[in-house]
């Protein structure tokens with residue numbers, strides 16, 4: 456499990472007890488906090504792990520080092536899922552020199568009160584560990600201001616921080632060729648498919664707003680030969696690098712597949728009836744689609760599929776002359792993620808004065824989405840006479856694919 460190469464050792468941990476990541480995102484398959492040692496004449500530790508894993512994490516390090524000391528602790532990212540154990544590493548290895556950039560420094564001070572023995576690096580700077588060289592590339596806002604990546608020149612290995620990471624604790628080997636997401640024995644396959652959904656959910660939930668800076672990072676890294684990507688979550692990528700990089704490239708360009716992501720909330724089933732009718736009509740026509748009920752399901756799955764399909768259909772009843780709160784929250788999240796290049800339609804029930812469809816359309820227009828129709832706002836109960844989902848499905852179908 457732990458030896459990735461002669462010089463690179465995996466010392467990360469699996470978190471199978473956390474139910475909700477960042478207080479918002481469910482973890483049906485857990486999550487891993489990956490950390491790595493580069494062992495040469497000098498030893499570098501790349502990132503740490505989440506609080507609560509101190510004993511297991513320290514054991515992993517001790518087992519690999521057999522009494523040797525750590526010379527450098529490279530901090531690619533200060534989000535506490537990776538930086539929580541910095542103080543503990545300093546206590547255990549007091550001589551360790553922390554490597555970070557100018558934006559890391561105040562964060563280390565603020566989280567840990569540490570201000571000394573920090574080696575500040577700039578874009579393109581290197582440190583030598585003996586035969587091994589680590590070069591640092593600044594990749595700000597992927598997805599925090601201090602994020603940087605560390606490239607191990609001689610092994611063409613990129614320690615990428617959260618970039619290219621996925622939800623899911625990794626069992627068996629950490630290498631992508633044999634890795635399995637915890638609790639998903641069916642995922643032991645030779646394809647990237649087993650990881651794609653959770654990678655998309657991780658990206659869309661956490662990094663989704665930063666398409667432009669992810670693109671800048673990909674451009675910066677495009678000159679590097681990369682034969683291994685060691686991210687901070689999920690498998691170490693060797694076999695699936697083309698798929699992983701292409702997945703990130705498409706997500707950060709907001710490129711989508713043809714299909715419809717239907718997202719709705721409903722109190723009494725009327726807007727739900729319309730959503731299900733639309734799904735049924737799309738199914739009849741063979742149009743790829745997914746249906747997400749925000750009243751019963753975490754919003755992270757809806758965000759995932761907003762990034763998957765090129766058409767977004769959103770249903771909301773009118774609620775206090777506004778959008779129904781779970782749907783409003785979802786749409787604010789779509790706006791915050793600066794989603795682009797989508798076709799859009801809104802629908803929803805009201806009783807005395809409809810407002811939700813108009814307000815949803817305004818939000819979609821603010822993102823530059825093209826409206827498929829003016830939307831379907833209908834009074835009280837859903838019926839096909841009041842809300843013609845057949846006609847809407849025909850319209851979507853003619854744009855999405857030949858039916």
Ligand SMILES: Cc1cc2nc3c(=O)[nH]c(=O)nc-3n(C[C@H](O)[C@H](O)[C@H](O)COP(=O)(O)O)c2cc1C
Nearest residue numbers: 721722723724725726772774775776805806807808
């Ligand atoms: C707290 C609350 C506030 C509502 N506010 C409005 C409103 O401002 N305008 C309106 O026309 N209907 C309003 N309604 C009525 C709902 O829009 C209506 O019941 C609708 O059919 C609910 O759709 P659903 O079955 O999909 O939940 C409100 C209902 C509730 C419970």
Ligand SMILES: [Fe+2]
Nearest residue numbers: 532534598617
């Ligand atoms: Fe992060």
Ligand SMILES: [Fe+2]
Nearest residue numbers: 534536617687
């Ligand atoms: Fe992370």
